[in-house]
Amino acid sequence: MGWRAKDIHSSADARRLARRRLPWMVFDYIDGAAGEGRGAIHGRAALDAIKLHTRILRDVSKRSLSVSLFGNNTKAPFGISPMGMCNLSHPGADLMLARIAARYEVPLGVSTVSSTPMERLIEEARGHAWFQLYFSGDGTGTFKLVDRARSAGFDTLVLTVDVAEVGRRPRELRHGFTMPFRIGPRQFVDFALHPAWSLSTLWHGRPQMANFQMPGYKFDRNESRAKADWTTLDKLRDVWPGKLVVKGVLSAPDAKRLSRAGVDAIQVSSHGARQLESAVAPIDALSTIRDAVGQDMPLFYDSGLRSGEDVVKAYASGANFTFLGRILQFAIAAAGEEGLQRLWQVITEETSITLAQIGECSLPGSGPGESGGTDARDAASRQSRQQ
Numbered sequence: 001m002g003w004r005a006k007d008i009h010s011s012a013d014a015r016r017l018a019r020r021r022l023p024w025m026v027f028d029y030i031d032g033a034a035g036e037g038r039g040a041i042h043g044r045a046a047l048d049a050i051k052l053h054t055r056i057l058r059d060v061s062k063r064s065l066s067v068s069l070f071g072n073n074t075k076a077p078f079g080i081s082p083m084g085m086c087n088l089s090h091p092g093a094d095l096m097l098a099r100i101a102a103r104y105e106v107p108l109g110v111s112t113v114s115s116t117p118m119e120r121l122i123e124e125a126r127g128h129a130w131f132q133l134y135f136s137g138d139g140t141g142t143f144k145l146v147d148r149a150r151s152a153g154f155d156t157l158v159l160t161v162d163v164a165e166v167g168r169r170p171r172e173l174r175h176g177f178t179m180p181f182r183i184g185p186r187q188f189v190d191f192a193l194h195p196a197w198s199l200s201t202l203w204h205g206r207p208q209m210a211n212f213q214m215p216g217y218k219f220d221r222n223e224s225r226a227k228a229d230w231t232t233l234d235k236l237r238d239v240w241p242g243k244l245v246v247k248g249v250l251s252a253p254d255a256k257r258l259s260r261a262g263v264d265a266i267q268v269s270s271h272g273a274r275q276l277e278s279a280v281a282p283i284d285a286l287s288t289i290r291d292a293v294g295q296d297m298p299l300f301y302d303s304g305l306r307s308g309e310d311v312v313k314a315y316a317s318g319a320n321f322t323f324l325g326r327i328l329q330f331a332i333a334a335a336g337e338e339g340l341q342r343l344w345q346v347i348t349e350e351t352s353i354t355l356a357q358i359g360e361c362s363l364p365g366s367g368p369g370e371s372g373g374t375d376a377r378d379a380a381s382r383q384s385r386q387q
């Protein structure tokens with residue numbers, strides 16, 4: 001393993017190394033959040049406010065991080081959030097994520113705006129891939145993509161519902177970030193100051209929105225997605241025979257309505273704080289939603305998970321599965337595929353060690369039909385953030 005990968009001992013290390021290597025425009029696109037970033041800070045504070053209770057003298061020598069997900073056992077308790085244009089962090093980043101998904105038998109979220117075609121990604125992930133769908137415009141292109149995902153062999157569709165309009169992220173706007181990106185004088189200086197990234201990216205070709213490189217598929221990142229409503233969901237439920245997950249839910253009434261609408265799982269997420277600066281902290285929404293929908297509805301969680309302790313906190317707050325986002329791109333930007341493997345191993349070890357500290361051998365809610373109420377689910381408590 002190269003020296004840069006060996007330097008990753010935490011997700012913060014990966015971020016620090018990525019920051020050095022990536023052009024400012026790309027780093028700020030990945031790292032950025034809505035507005036001045038206060039939502040991200042608030043989300044972090046909510047995770048920090050959850051305290052885990054240590055328990056002693058329990059035999060925790062045989063721990064398992066395997067989780068039951070739609071009836072299959074995964075080899076890791078976290079999967080990969082769908083992220084657009086991953087190859088901006090490193091050429092081939094999408095494929096690296098696909099390979100690690102295959103290895104740990106966890107879902108790779110394939111974004112509508114992935115930088116590698118969905119067909120190639122599901123193949124590289126050996127089937128461990130879910131297609132993430134953005135509704136866009138009048139929905140014509142959207143439903144074409146659904147047909148295409150089905151033909152490509154996807155059996156799980158993730159409808160992202162928290163982007164009625166693309167959130168304003170001043171950190172990326174200041175650099176003139178567009179997709180596909182244009183190189184003006186400002187970008188030229190930025191790229192010149194980050195030669196390692198620039199040379200390898202130019203060598204491999206500017207990353208593209210690969211799912212739209214075929215006739216009949218158009219996508220404008222800034223096009224309004226505001227037309228989607230509950231009838232869109234019903235229509236999708238009617239045409240999609242596989243599992244349907246709805247991602248970007250933060251409200252208990254919405255979650256209850258989704259479970260009545262026949263979705264197979266709900267993904268509690270604030271889109272990594274990229275959409276609404278004043279949104280409720282997603283980890284707080286998770287426990288509220290768990291209480292509202294009861295124990296049988298599968299709940300997935302992403303947003304702000306930075307360590308194994310965070311992963312355990314999400315399970316203890318009601319999640320049945322978790323997803324990691326930007327930190328995986330930072331690990332790749334820092335040290336390529338080795339960096340990704342290294343950070344994966346770090347988060348895995350952190351999760352396992354955390355279980356040992358709280359006297360548990362598996363993640364709360366990780367077994368089939370075991371959505372909560374275990375001893376370990378009581379392992380976390382929230383401290384008042386006023387303190």
Ligand SMILES: Cc1cc2nc3c(=O)[nH]c(=O)nc-3n(C[C@H](O)[C@H](O)[C@H](O)COP(=O)(O)O)c2cc1C
Pocket residue numbers: 029030031081082083084111112113132160247269270271272273302303304305323324325326327
């Ligand atoms: C650079 C970037 C691109 C993203 N693109 C998408 C996307 O295309 N579709 C989607 O549903 N979510 C997208 N997300 C949101 C992630 O799926 C996920 O909700 C978020 O990254 C989780 O938060 P975390 O990065 O703090 O772990 C993106 C996030 C980032 C950072």
